[in-house]
Amino acid sequence: MHDRTAEIADRLRTDPRIVALVLGAPWRRAAGDGAGAGADAGGAGDGDTNGAGAGAGADDIDGAGAGPRTGPQTTAASGDRADGRGRMYVGVPSPAELTELDLPVDGLRHFGLSPADLRAGGWTDTDLRSAGLTPPGAEPEPVEWFLAGEPAQLMLAIVPPGPPLLARPEPGSGAGGFDPADVQEIPGIDGCTDPESDGMLLVREIRDGLVRRARRRLVHCVVCLRQVHRTDPATGVCPGCAAQWLGVLP
Numbered sequence: 688m689h690d691r692t693a694e695i696a697d698r699l700r701t702d703p704r705i706v707a708l709v710l711g712a713p714w715r716r717a718a719g720d721g722a723g724a725g726a727d728a729g730g731a732g733d734g735d736t737n738g739a740g741a742g743a744g745a746d747d748i749d750g751a752g753a754g755p756r757t758g759p760q761t762t763a764a765s766g767d768r769a770d771g772r773g774r775m776y777v778g779v780p781s782p783a784e785l786t787e788l789d790l791p792v793d794g795l796r797h798f799g800l801s802p803a804d805l806r807a808g809g810w811t812d813t814d815l816r817s818a819g820l821t822p823p824g825a826e827p828e829p830v831e832w833f834l835a836g837e838p839a840q841l842m843l844a845i846v847p848p849g850p851p852l853l854a855r856p857e858p859g860s861g862a863g864g865f866d867p868a869d870v871q872e873i874p875g876i877d878g879c880t881d882p883e884s885d886g887m888l889l890v891r892e893i894r895d896g897l898v899r900r901a902r903r904r905l906v907h908c909v910v911c912l913r914q915v916h917r918t919d920p921a922t923g924v925c926p927g928c929a930a931q932w933l934g935v936l937p
């Protein structure tokens with residue numbers, strides 16, 4: 688098993704010891720190695736013509752020669768929709784402006800603005816990704832799951848734009864033979880420096896609850912006497928032992 692704890696700590700911009708204390712260790716990848724390679728497919732689209740509007744608007748405000756051009760928002764609005772309703776994109780603030788106003792960057796979702804709307808209003812693909820949105824036409828970022836415990840008792844996912852997720856592994860068809868259950872977001876661990884902070888104590892509580900629930904579901908194999916996720920209901924034998932001693936194909 689390749690220990691991924693240091694890699695996870697690096698991606699969460701914290702120390703492996705903090706990951707170990709707050710989440711657990713060691714971590715292994717839920718799928719086979721190599722999964723998640725090439726995840727960064729959307730980068731090429733950043734800074735393309737979609738982003739031109741925002742920059743031009745700033746110039747118009749400063750410059751004297753604004754003249755007939757009234758800014759990017761009204762330009763975007765000129766593309767009437769097939770349903771006949773013209774849409775105005777007046778004053779869609781950029782993520783930087785939202786942050787300056789102390790407003791959540793992903794808040795515009797709640798006003799019914801889709802990523803396509805925001806892009807028409809001047810957001811770049813980078814803006815969309817920074818707000819946790821998938822640019823139109825782009826593949827969503829794959830969620831990468833990791834496992835801890837033997838047998839697995841905790842799942843961790845690093846979702847590129849959002850907070851990491853913790854979950855309870857349940858036997859299934861997902862990566863590594865497990866599906867995540869009871870998925871919970873754990874904000875605040877990115878860049879964490881204090882494993883004893885209130886936020887991290889809350890994360891530990893979430894972790895402990897998930898691990899408790901996972902352990903309650905474990906059973907003993909009657910052959911190897913180990914705790915396992917699943918045994919055959921008729922024989923009480925785990926899949927590994929069934930393959931070795933009962934001639935059952937795994």
Ligand SMILES: [Zn+2]
Pocket residue numbers: 908909910911912913924925926927928929
């Ligand atoms: Zn067994």
